[in-house]
Amino acid sequence: MNNAVWTLLQPRLIDAANGFRSRASGIRRLLFLLVGLVFWIGAFLIFYRVLAYFESVQDFGDILAIKLLSMMMLTFFTLLLFSSIINSLSHLYLSRDLSLVHSLPVSVRDIFWARWLGSAFDSSWMVIAFSLPVILSYGWVFQAGPGFYLAAVGAVLCLCLIAAGISSLIVLCGAALLPAGKIRTLFVILGVLLALLLVLVLRLIRPEQLVNPDSFASAVLYLNSMQALDRPWLPTTWITDVMRLSLKGKWGLSGFNLALAASCFLFLLFLNDTLARLLYFRGFSRSQTTAKRLFAPLMYRGISWEFPLGFLSRPARAVAVKEIRSFFRDSTQWPQLFLICALIVVYLYNFSVLPLDRTPISSVYLQNVFSFLNVGLAAFVLSAIAARFVFPAVSTEGEAFWIIQAAPVALKTFLWIKFFLYAIPLLILSEILIVASNLLLGVTSLMMIVSVVTIFCLVPAIVALAVGLGARFPDFKSENPALSATSFGGVLFMLLSFGLIALVIILEAGPVYKIFMARISGHGFSFWTILWLILSFAFALLLCVFAVFFPMKAGEKHLLAK
Amino acid sequence: MIELHDLTKDYKTTLAVDRLNLHVRAGEIYGFIGPNGAGKTTTIRMMGGIIEPTSGAISIGGIDLRKDPVAAKKMIGFVPDRPFLYEKLTGSEFLRFIADLYAVAPRTAARRAEELLRQFALWNWGNEIIESYSHGMKQRLIIAAALLHDPKVMIIDEPMVGLDPEAVRQVRDILKELAKQNVTVFVSTHTLSLAEDLCDRIGVISKGTLLAEGTVAELNRAAKTGNAGLEDVFLTLVREG
Numbered sequence: 101m102n103n104a105v106w107t108l109l110q111p112r113l114i115d116a117a118n119g120f121r122s123r124a125s126g127i128r129r130l131l132f133l134l135v136g137l138v139f140w141i142g143a144f145l146i147f148y149r150v151l152a153y154f155e156s157v158q159d160f161g162d163i164l165a166i167k168l169l170s171m172m173m174l175t176f177f178t179l180l181l182f183s184s185i186i187n188s189l190s191h192l193y194l195s196r197d198l199s200l201v202h203s204l205p206v207s208v209r210d211i212f213w214a215r216w217l218g219s220a221f222d223s224s225w226m227v228i229a230f231s232l233p234v235i236l237s238y239g240w241v242f243q244a245g246p247g248f249y250l251a252a253v254g255a256v257l258c259l260c261l262i263a264a265g266i267s268s269l270i271v272l273c274g275a276a277l278l279p280a281g282k283i284r285t286l287f288v289i290l291g292v293l294l295a296l297l298l299v300l301v302l303r304l305i306r307p308e309q310l311v312n313p314d315s316f317a318s319a320v321l322y323l324n325s326m327q328a329l330d331r332p333w334l335p336t337t338w339i340t341d342v343m344r345l346s347l348k349g350k351w352g353l354s355g356f357n358l359a360l361a362a363s364c365f366l367f368l369l370f371l372n373d374t375l376a377r378l379l380y381f382r383g384f385s386r387s388q389t390t391a392k393r394l395f396a397p398l399m400y401r402g403i404s405w406e407f408p409l410g411f412l413s414r415p416a417r418a419v420a421v422k423e424i425r426s427f428f429r430d431s432t433q434w435p436q437l438f439l440i441c442a443l444i445v446v447y448l449y450n451f452s453v454l455p456l457d458r459t460p461i462s463s464v465y466l467q468n469v470f471s472f473l474n475v476g477l478a479a480f481v482l483s484a485i486a487a488r489f490v491f492p493a494v495s496t497e498g499e500a501f502w503i504i505q506a507a508p509v510a511l512k513t514f515l516w517i518k519f520f521l522y523a524i525p526l527l528i529l530s531e532i533l534i535v536a537s538n539l540l541l542g543v544t545s546l547m548m549i550v551s552v553v554t555i556f557c558l559v560p561a562i563v564a565l566a567v568g569l570g571a572r573f574p575d576f577k578s579e580n581p582a583l584s585a586t587s588f589g590g591v592l593f594m595l596l597s598f599g600l601i602a603l604v605i606i607l608e609a610g611p612v613y614k615i616f617m618a619r620i621s622g623h624g625f626s627f628w629t630i631l632w633l634i635l636s637f638a639f640a641l642l643l644c645v646f647a648v649f650f651p652m653k654a655g656e657k658h659l660l661a662k
Numbered sequence: 663m664i665e666l667h668d669l670t671k672d673y674k675t676t677l678a679v680d681r682l683n684l685h686v687r688a689g690e691i692y693g694f695i696g697p698n699g700a701g702k703t704t705t706i707r708m709m710g711g712i713i714e715p716t717s718g719a720i721s722i723g724g725i726d727l728r729k730d731p732v733a734a735k736k737m738i739g740f741v742p743d744r745p746f747l748y749e750k751l752t753g754s755e756f757l758r759f760i761a762d763l764y765a766v767a768p769r770t771a772a773r774r775a776e777e778l779l780r781q782f783a784l785w786n787w788g789n790e791i792i793e794s795y796s797h798g799m800k801q802r803l804i805i806a807a808a809l810l811h812d813p814k815v816m817i818i819d820e821p822m823v824g825l826d827p828e829a830v831r832q833v834r835d836i837l838k839e840l841a842k843q844n845v846t847v848f849v850s851t852h853t854l855s856l857a858e859d860l861c862d863r864i865g866v867i868s869k870g871t872l873l874a875e876g877t878v879a880e881l882n883r884a885a886k887t888g889n890a891g892l893e894d895v896f897l898t899l900v901r902e903g
Contacts, residue, residue, distance in 0.1 A: 418762030422748055422755075429750035429791065499746035505712040506742075507763040508735040661714060 104206045108214035111197075128588040135591055140233050147237035155241055165238070166344050172234065173259065173336040176227050180260055182294045183223040184267030186435060191219035192268070192380065193275055193387040196579050202384065212376040216268055223267075224260035231256045238347065248346045251354055255342035258361035262335045265368030272375050275383030291435030295442035335361060415509045419517045426496070432582070433489075440485060444533065447481070451540040468616060471543040475551045476605045478533050479558050482526060483597040487585045490522045490566035491593050494655070495574045495581035511659050515571055515652055523563040530555045546619065550612055557640070558604060561647035562597050568651025569593045572658045600647055607640040663688040663815055663846040664709070669718035671704050671870075678704040680870040681718065686848055686863075688814075691841045693861030694850040695892075697900055701870040702850040703743055706819045709848065710740040723814055736764065739813030743820040743850075745800035749793040753784055753803055756792060757810055764811035771810065778806035781836075782829070797824040805833060809840075816840060818849045822856060834860055858892040866899045873899045 120129075150168070154161045192215050201211055235252040238244070274289075331337055338357040345354035409417050427433060451474075494515075497504060504514050534551045543551075573589025575581060584590055611633045618625065625633070664686040671679040679701040686692040696702050707713045709720055711731050720727040722734040748756060754775060761771030779785045782802040792800065801824045808816065816837070822830045837847050837860060851857050857864055858878060865875040874884040878892055885898040 414762040414765050418759045421762075422751060422759050425755065426748055426750040499744070500748050502707075502710075502712050502740075502742050502746065503748070503760075506710045506735060506738070506740040507760075508732045508765075509763055510732060 102210065104210035105214045105217070108201065108206065108210060109217065112218060131588065131591060135595065136229070140229075143230065144233035144237050147234055148241060151237055151241040165241075166340065169238065169343060170336065170340040173340050174334075176231065176256075177259060177263060177336045178297060180223060180227055180263035181267055182298075182435070182439075183226075184219065184264045185270060185290055185294075186432070187219040187223040188216070188264075188268045188271040189275075190432075190580065191215040191222070192271060193384055198384065199388075202381075208381045209373065209377055212372075212380045216264070216372065219268070220261060220264035223264060227260060228256060235343075238343065242347045244347050245349075247351065248343070251346040251358060252343050254358055255339045255361060258358070258365055259335060259339045261365045262361065262368060265365060265372055268372050269368065269375060272372070272379050272383065275387060276379040278386075291438040294435055295438035298439065298442045299445055335364060338364075415507075415513065416517050419504075419509070419514060420521055423493075423518070423521055432580070436488065436582075443481075444529075447533065448536055448540065451537045468543055468547045471538050471541050471547040471551055472605075472609065472612060474537050474541070475534065475554050475558075476601055478530055478537070478555060479562065479601040479605075480598065481533075482530050482559065483562055483594060483601065485526065486522070486562050486566040486597070487590055487594055488582065490526075490563055491570045491590050492581040492584045493518050493522060493567060494570040494659075495576060495578060495584050498576055498578075498581065501574075501576050512656050515567060515656055515659075519560075519564055519567045519652065522567070523560050526563055527556065527559045530559050544616075544619075546615060547612075550608065554604065554608060554640075557644040558601065561600060561644040564648040565597055565600070565651045566593055568653070568655035569596070571655025572651070574659070574662075600643060603643060604640045607636050607643075611636045663690075663723055664692075664848055665719075665721040666705075666709070667719045667721070669705065669708060669720060670716045671701070671708060671713070672716040678870050679708070679715075682867075682870070682872055684865060684872070684875070686846055688846050689841050689844040690863065691837060691847040691849065691861045693857035693864040694848065694867065695852070695854065695857055695864060695896060696867035700867045702867060703819055704870075705867070706817055706848070706850050707742075709817050710738060710742075711735050712740075712742075736811070737814040739808035739811070739816045741804050741808045741816070741818040741821060743823065745797065745804050745824070747792045747800055747803065750791055752789050752791050753779065753795070754788040756803065757807055760807045760810050766811050774810050774812075775806075778809060782806045782832070798826055798829065801825055802829060805836075809836070814845060816845060816847045816849075818847070820851055821849060822851070822853055830856075854892045854896060864892070866896060868900050 151165055154165045154168070157164065192212070195215075202208075232253075235249060235256070239248050239252070242248075338361045341357040342354050342361065345351075345357065406417070406421050409420055412420060504511070531552060534555050535548070538548050538551055569589050569592060570584070573584075573587065573592070575584050575587065578584060614625075614629065614633065617623075664684065666682050666684040669679055669682040669684075670677075682701075682705060684692075694702050694705070704713070708715050709722075709727075711727055711734065714728075720734075723737050725734040725737070727734045748759070751759065757775040757778070758771065761768075761775065766774070776785070779788050782805065784799060784802060784806065787795065787799065792803070795803065801821075805818075805821065808818075818837075821833055821837075825833065834856065837849070841847055841862075849857075849861065863876055864878065864881060866873045866881065874881055876884065878895065881892070881895045881899070882888060882890060885895045885902075887895050887898050890898075
């Protein structure tokens, strides 16, 4: 790395070092460390158990373990491509400091590589962090030596760098080809493509077939399907092979695959270097021209889309319209919206392929257990969506927050407008998810009512928690408020939200089971049982009510004192 | 119209404003000058209801800002020192947003928005997103937005930053015209020539404390600088303060 690239990386490194040194962040670091540790240990234990089970299956065990590895590498690679493209676009073309950086007496090539390194790091660290417990569990279960760990870490690094190399090539070409002022459109195009890619990849690997070898006519067909995605030209195949072969101690072949991956990365570096010299500044210069609106105003016979908001008070409608406009005009939101749509499709599809009829347990019982677990799962999905979109809702006001502070609108009103703006669509989305998945499962009417009512109580609680904590820990100076989901406040929200969901599910599990079994057996309830049922449901409801009002109040208090 | 009583803002590490007392009459243009870090922006942000004072009171048109912030803010047109706006809205949409927040009647709002967009040479840009505006255009849009609801009090922090000479003259004329219509104007600035030309009275603040206030002649007497210009008066007061 030459001096100029190193110098260009300095502000970022110093910023990180200063953040690390600051005393105020001590508790935050501890919380992150704790969450990271719990996550790592949890991931390790899950993989260890799964792999240990696979190893115990004669003949097929090893194949299943490698198939799982190959599926994971393919998923990692898709995620890496997705996040690298988004990061490259921001780091190379849209960051606020780019005007300053391009005015400095350094070559465009140096700027490109400094930004590329930042982008590659940002898009890869999470995948690397997650892959470590996976690698450890494989090494542990298959009793691998230190050589395996070295090879596996090298392979994952190559996977990240290849994804970063491919992504920057796509972004370089896209920025050069798109008309000036339309570079943000790239987000929309990529969003659609990535959503399709995700659905395609998940359907290609068909994870449900792993648990159903009977559906294949013969063992040969089953084995063939296991190899289906291991195309020799896919980088994920080389990476899987590096690990697979080093697990078996075949160092020569493992090294060959690692060399293949490394040479692919080096070739991508060369291509990036050549194209960056030719295209980067041209694309950057075009991205600096006036931003164009993505879509024309939506009107039908003179009636605007704002018409349904007519029942709101004028200040409330003003904030609501502003929020909706700003959200949909921010093209960085689009890929994630498309991705959510893709995930919902996959989520619902998975319920339709659950092999409930092939289990030894009573299918009615299992359907209803799944339905109950589905409430928790849907609420967890909702928490993740809230962390990404609702938690940053106050921070997205950015430096323009003075407008709200100076306006004759109480901060309380402002926060409640934000709450309703997100609570209503998320409630509709969650109820659709729950009802659709319950219909696919064919659950009893009791479970349908329990699921619908539980989600109806949980959604406002989760949204209020997100809005309230977002107001308690706002970041009005952030260049990308969406990133606040990974801040201290964002992590705290996830923890509290998961805690709330778990508590509500635990409080309801016993009573629901009791009612369900009583219906099957036709027994009645004693007085104490009825009291227990009422208290459990009432406490769950109280928790949700508390989660709605307390964080909102805390957020308002903090904003007022700011 | 504006009254500050023992207004204090203590950031723990810095005492930004220390027991500031001010009285600005209706229809008066009051200039607020001081060196960097003197506490001007903090004072203005407290007057706009953006930050809470540590102690003391602010009264706008007889309404205590702490007790009834919504009523007090309805009377204020606030212009901050930096033009941060909702970048994804168009200029027209932003003005409509402001009109809704301040509950300006829809017809009046539409008419005023057009007038102001034309007045500030933004009419042709009204349907473009603010992201594409220059710094000066954003500043003009903020001033237009502050005037939209016909405020009784204008609080302006550095009004001329980023404006071209024509816009500077235009804003100066508008502020004078507003004062004639009995609107109170409180303006903080580093442009001493502007303060001298525009303001009826000027307050000099340094290290959070009001050093002197009055007309240029009264400030000259306080600083014992004879008939010197505002620049000399200012430098003397700040040096001695």
